[in-house]
Amino acid sequence: MFFKKTKRQARFAGGGLVLFQSVEEAIAAEKTLRAHGYEVKLVAPPPKLRKGCDLAVEINIVEKAGVERLLRQQDAHFLEILPLKGVGELLDIVKVVNFDNACMVKAGNMKLTFDINTGVILNISGGGCPDIPFLHLAMVDKKITEVARPKENGHTLCALMLDRAFVEAAEIFNKEEI
């Protein structure tokens, strides 16, 4: 199979792969992602990551949240989204730090702090991707039960880490309320 690539596409190295069951699904997803402004390219997945067919879409793995949401919205079938190097799973360890009347939940590089009595999000810290200041504005000073999950509006891995902290924080707050 031969795909003509532009110079920029040929140079692109995004560090992540979307894996598919069939070649047709991979080609359709590549078109969808490209039409929505994502820089992507069709590649053969390395043998150690291969599942399904022998064609994958390379993406900038940092954009995992946005890519995953778009493919689901478009009913594009895919098997998995994985980084090309390192551990395949997102870091799932969560740590909790208690202050007087506040609780800080840390997930990876993201921290969400909320008032344990009111559930109001007091602060969001850490992270570095461009959707974090946007999510900060959208969520801080609002009640944790009344805002959208970060993964619904975020685009990046930082947003997914914030989502992990958010889910844990919401669970802690709901338990406190009971």
Add this chain to the structure above:
Amino acid sequence: MLLICGTIPQAGASLVMGEVSFDGSRLAVGNTEIPCTQGTAALASAACVVAKHCGSAAPHAVFAGDTGSGKGSRLLYDYLSNNLPQLSPDILLMHYILPVMGLMKQVCAAADKCGKKPVMMADASSMYAAKAAGLAGQFDIFTPDLSEMEFLADPDAIHPAYISRHLFRADIACADDLIAAAFRQKSMAKTVVIKGATDHVIQEGKVKFTLSEPDLPALEAIGGTGDTISGMIGAFVDAGLTHLDAAMKALKANRKAGQLVQAKPATKVREIIAAIPRALNHN
């Protein structure tokens, strides 16, 4: 000239550039007002405060609107790749920009074409891109927090969300191990300032300075308190301080500002920034 580059949380991927001004509450680039939130806006505000304190020129900025789609970030990368040699800043401070390894390589190549290579600083996602692309050695200053230090210490991770579980301990007691691992793997800039319960300044893999007083655990919860440190370091370097002195002064001022406002988890970064002028006068 200190040139600050990053994204701001505004829809519409246009560039805003010019001299940065900050009057204690209102931040502007040229005539465009920017909301003083955590992130690059907090960094630029703190840099302005230090520039004023030192009597040096105001920083310049190139900001791009980007709420996460990456369109503004790509515009910013392209602008820097095409214009850095003409701009030739003394210090290039890169901050919240979608990490794109190939585009970061182009920016570094453009920096090499400046008459005099700028002092290269990266924080937040620009630091992620620099490390993931194997460009850490081309940078003079990184300013990670502890979880980002774990990322620098992981040879394979291309973002802090994918660091190995065994490295994620979020405990400053592990800092020495992380520093050694990151230095071995050449994932460190020449100076690395670790922001945490105990702040560390590392040069060539060795701890040159630590600071843990005043002890203010709430600072970790306040979004933007790491950004203010990075901005202050950039401005102190622009004022002529060594990288080590700039880092030490910024770390001390940040803690002092936190102490002055009696930082709590609900404190906002704008309150910390408002206290920095008084904190600088204490140092």
